[in-house]
Amino acid sequence: MSLQGTVSPQLDRAVATASVATAPTAPARVATRGRGRSLGPRLRAVALAVVVPLGLLLLWDVLVRWTGTRLVPLPSGVAVMMWDFAFGGIYDDAYSGSLPIHFWKSVQRVYGGFFCAALVGIPLGLMIGRIPLLRAMLDPTLSLLRPIPVTAWLPLSMIFFGLGPKSAVFLVFLGAFYPILLNTVFGVKSVDARLFEAAGMLGCRGPQLFRAVVLPAALPSIFNGLRLGASFAWILIVVGEMTGVPEGLGAVIMDGRTLSRTDLVITGMIIIGVTGFVSDRLLVLLSNYFLRWSPQHHA
Amino acid sequence: MLDPTASRGAAPVILEVRDLGKVYDASNGPVEALRGANLTVRKGEFICLLGASGCGKSTLLRIVAGFEQATQGSVAVYGCEVDGPGPDRGMVFQDYALFPWLTVEQNIGFGPSHRRIAPKEVAKLTEKFMAMVGLTAFADRYPHQLSGGMKQRVAIARVLANDADILLMDEPFGALDALTRSALQEELIELWRTTKLTVIFVTHSVEEAVLLADRVVVMTAGPGRIDCEVEVDLPRPRDVASVEFNALRRDVTRRLTSHIGGSRPVAATADS
Numbered sequence: 001m002s003l004q005g006t007v008s009p010q011l012d013r014a015v016a017t018a019s020v021a022t023a024p025t026a027p028a029r030v031a032t033r034g035r036g037r038s039l040g041p042r043l044r045a046v047a048l049a050v051v052v053p054l055g056l057l058l059l060w061d062v063l064v065r066w067t068g069t070r071l072v073p074l075p076s077g078v079a080v081m082m083w084d085f086a087f088g089g090i091y092d093d094a095y096s097g098s099l100p101i102h103f104w105k106s107v108q109r110v111y112g113g114f115f116c117a118a119l120v121g122i123p124l125g126l127m128i129g130r131i132p133l134l135r136a137m138l139d140p141t142l143s144l145l146r147p148i149p150v151t152a153w154l155p156l157s158m159i160f161f162g163l164g165p166k167s168a169v170f171l172v173f174l175g176a177f178y179p180i181l182l183n184t185v186f187g188v189k190s191v192d193a194r195l196f197e198a199a200g201m202l203g204c205r206g207p208q209l210f211r212a213v214v215l216p217a218a219l220p221s222i223f224n225g226l227r228l229g230a231s232f233a234w235i236l237i238v239v240g241e242m243t244g245v246p247e248g249l250g251a252v253i254m255d256g257r258t259l260s261r262t263d264l265v266i267t268g269m270i271i272i273g274v275t276g277f278v279s280d281r282l283l284v285l286l287s288n289y290f291l292r293w294s295p296q297h298h299a
Numbered sequence: 300m301l302d303p304t305a306s307r308g309a310a311p312v313i314l315e316v317r318d319l320g321k322v323y324d325a326s327n328g329p330v331e332a333l334r335g336a337n338l339t340v341r342k343g344e345f346i347c348l349l350g351a352s353g354c355g356k357s358t359l360l361r362i363v364a365g366f367e368q369a370t371q372g373s374v375a376v377y378g379c380e381v382d383g384p385g386p387d388r389g390m391v392f393q394d395y396a397l398f399p400w401l402t403v404e405q406n407i408g409f410g411p412s413h414r415r416i417a418p419k420e421v422a423k424l425t426e427k428f429m430a431m432v433g434l435t436a437f438a439d440r441y442p443h444q445l446s447g448g449m450k451q452r453v454a455i456a457r458v459l460a461n462d463a464d465i466l467l468m469d470e471p472f473g474a475l476d477a478l479t480r481s482a483l484q485e486e487l488i489e490l491w492r493t494t495k496l497t498v499i500f501v502t503h504s505v506e507e508a509v510l511l512a513d514r515v516v517v518m519t520a521g522p523g524r525i526d527c528e529v530e531v532d533l534p535r536p537r538d539v540a541s542v543e544f545n546a547l548r549r550d551v552t553r554r555l556t557s558h559i560g561g562s563r564p565v566a567a568t569a570d571s
């Protein structure tokens with residue numbers, strides 16, 4: 001009696017009933033996933049997203065003209081400044097065409113600190129979440145250190161690392177470290193205990209579990225931590241670069257303040273905002289790729 | 300033709316549960332879930348553990364699986380005392396417990412790929428068991444893209460691919476609709492006949508127990524213990540509508556309910 005011959009007719013029937021059972025939900029899922037999303041809805045989404053920023057620009061313009069203030073430039077003035085900052089050729093001062101170097105320095109520091117934070121935070125989080133002894137040893141200390149605002153570390157960080165980029169990187173590291181660590185720990189703790197049992201009865205145990213179960217199961221939470229960490233990193237780079245660093249977007253904003261060049265300040269703010277946004281979208285793309293198995297993680 | 304029940308008496312004992320007791324340390328005091336349970340299972344047998352919910356079926360199965368430590372007595376597989384989960388005993392959970400980040404194929408290959416087996420061998424094994432449960436066409440799907448019945452097939456194939464001797468199933472079809480459930484029951488019997496597995500199947504449905512089992516082990520609560528065992532000598536495939544089937548079913552139901560007095564209004568016969 002061959003297995004194929006005896007099993008498959010029943011299987012076919014069972015598969016048929018199974019697909020009947022899922023039939024009502026399946027099309028809906030495809031539609032919301034937007035696999036074949038056409039151009040129309042996408043344009044609509046872009047249009048809707050652009051309305052508020054355009055409105056704010058308009059309001060800004062109107063308010064500056066109405067009050068006649070000289071402290072805040074018009075949006076058009078900032079646009080000119082931005083062009084000069086990026087490509088030069090208009091004001092020909094110290095900032096003309098210097099965007100690439102400032103931008104590059106900040107990006108290096110942000111990602112340097114961020115990657116260090118991920119490199120320490122993720123493995124440490126996996127172990128704290130999984131090894132009770134380690135948790136008992138580290139949890140109290142980490143909980144004590146956590147409420148201290150990262151900016152409060154600035155003076156100490158300047159003592160440790162001197163005036164300069166290193167202390168900025170350290171602040172970025174601290175700022176990104178906690179969200180990454182805490183989300184990783186949370187992710188590990190909330191792994192369904194059944195999955196460990198399933199892995200155990202299939203012969204996977206000990207350190208193997210970290211790669212086979214703990215890491216993938218905690219991944220959604222880890223990505224939340226990475227996104228939070230990256231946004232804190234961009235916040236802290238400005239603080240870090242405000243003292244004793246000649247180059248970087250934070251330094252530019254600080255210079256703009258001392259020179260009373262508000263157009264430069266706003267230019268720096270906008271560039272940081274856009275870069276932070278793009279870097280978050282990149283993380284979302286990565287997360288969508290790595291979490292393609294999870295129905296609820298298609299941001 | 301080959302009826303596995305024919306040579307059962309001579310088959311070697313594969314599992315021996317002796318005087319098993321379990322007391323949980325719950326936050327509101329100790330809970331005695333199991334007391335003095337004895338069970339002997341021979342190789343190739345299909346056993347159903349039957350009882351009302353809360354009578355300790357899962358506890359017994361989980362101790363056999365090695366997920367839970369007994370507070371009294373012992374469990375031995377092939378004469379060796381069980382301490383901890385092992386690939387010789389494969390568990391199929393009611394809620395599937397598939398790895399959601401792995402595809403059907405990778406889930407089935409999970410056990411073999413974590414032993415020292417060449418990737419080619421793993422692929423061959425996976426292929427074989429995927430075909431056995433009829434999921435070859437769904438190899439690259441993730442669990443969330445499968446129906447409940449398909450998920451449970453993956454869970455069964457995952458255990459078979461890992462070369463388990465004893466299949467432990469804790470109300471595996473409890474969450475499925477009636478059509479899918481009866482299809483899977485038939486498939487399970489077919490798999491059992493062809494693979495010569497030993498199956499311990501937990502259910503609270505008398506009909507399911509009488510339909511599947513060589514031997515129905517009836518459990519009662521307060522604290523959980525094994526009340527009696529009923530041999531099911533009906534020929535397979537079994538006819539649910541036959542007089543013999545229904546007589547046996549009534550008999551088992553009577554044994555089950557005779558212990559559920561007025562103090563326990565839990566309806567164990569709600570399956571019909």
Ligand SMILES: Nc1ncnc2c1ncn2[C@@H]1O[C@H](COP(=O)(O)OP(=O)(O)O)[C@@H](O)[C@H]1O
Nearest residue numbers: 323325330332351352353354355356357358359
């Ligand atoms: N982890 C646990 N902690 C405390 N009590 C438990 C635990 N698991 C089960 N119990 C108790 O043990 C008894 C038997 O449970 P269980 O084995 O799950 O029964 P069944 O599977 O037959 O429904 C129940 O009273 C239940 O409340």
Ligand SMILES: [Mg+2]
Nearest residue numbers: 356357358469
């Ligand atoms: Mg149970």
